[in-house]
Amino acid sequence: MLSxxxxxxxMSSQGLRITDQRKTLAxxxxxTEGYLxxxxxxxxxxxxxxxxxxxTVYRNLRVMEELxxxxxxxxxxxxxxxxxxxxxQHHHHMICLQCEKTYPIHFCPMSLxxxxxxxxxxxxxxxxxxxxxxxxxxxxxxTDAQQHx
Ligand SMILES: [Zn+2]
Ligand SMILES: [Zn+2]
Ligand SMILES: [Zn+2]
Numbered sequence: 001m002l003s004x005x006x007x008x009x010x011m012s013s014q015g016l017r018i019t020d021q022r023k024t025l026a027x028x029x030x031x032t033e034g035y036l037x038x039x040x041x042x043x044x045x046x047x048x049x050x051x052x053x054x055x056t057v058y059r060n061l062r063v064m065e066e067l068x069x070x071x072x073x074x075x076x077x078x079x080x081x082x083x084x085x086x087x088x089q090h091h092h093h094m095i096c097l098q099c100e101k102t103y104p105i106h107f108c109p110m111s112l113x114x115x116x117x118x119x120x121x122x123x124x125x126x127x128x129x130x131x132x133x134x135x136x137x138x139x140x141x142x143t144d145a146q147q148h149x
Contacts (some may be wrong), residue, residue, distance in 0.1 A: 001083040004030040007069045014067050024048060026058055029070050033102045035080035072128060092126040098135040 002010075005027035012018050028036070028044060033034055037042075042057045064070045071079045073095065085091070085104060092105040110124050131139065 001032060002069060002086050006030075006086070007064075007083070009066055010069050011064070013091060016063065016067070021045065021049060021056075025064065026069070029064075029081070032083065035073065035075070035082045037078060037080050041081070043116035056095075091140040092128070094128040094130065095127050096135055098131055098139075100131050101130075 002074075004023075004027045007030060008018055008023060008141070011022060011026070015104060020076065023094065024045065025041070028041065038054075038058055038061060041061060042052075042054050045057050063071065065072045065081065069084050071084050071093075072081050073093070074080075075097075080115055082102070087104055089106060094103045095103050097100070103128075105128065109126055110121075113124075117122055
């Protein structure tokens, strides 16, 4: 994942003013392993900055996502964000539905899409959801426990 300095570096190279709040957001995402909902981020920011509006926090998340320093995934229970991968190459993600551990996939299926000629592709997303090895094991255990009463 990107470090705090890498996130700040990208933001400032794109002409974004590096405010104290943006530094805090960069640090939060660099130091968080999993995904954060906009509400998680807002709650965290409110502890540090009083009188912050949800809109301001959300707008910063949008900007950071557009710059690619954080990644946005739509889960069944809503939108979540995590720090961007340090993988320089274009890649996709395989995500565990239980622990939200994320693995890169280097195969890009885009060339297989039958894009109409007049359609200009700007970006695309491709995510695969499932269960990692650890979570498969724990699911198995809980099913066993239920069966044995
Ligand atoms: Zn990634
Ligand atoms: Zn898992
Ligand atoms: Zn791709």
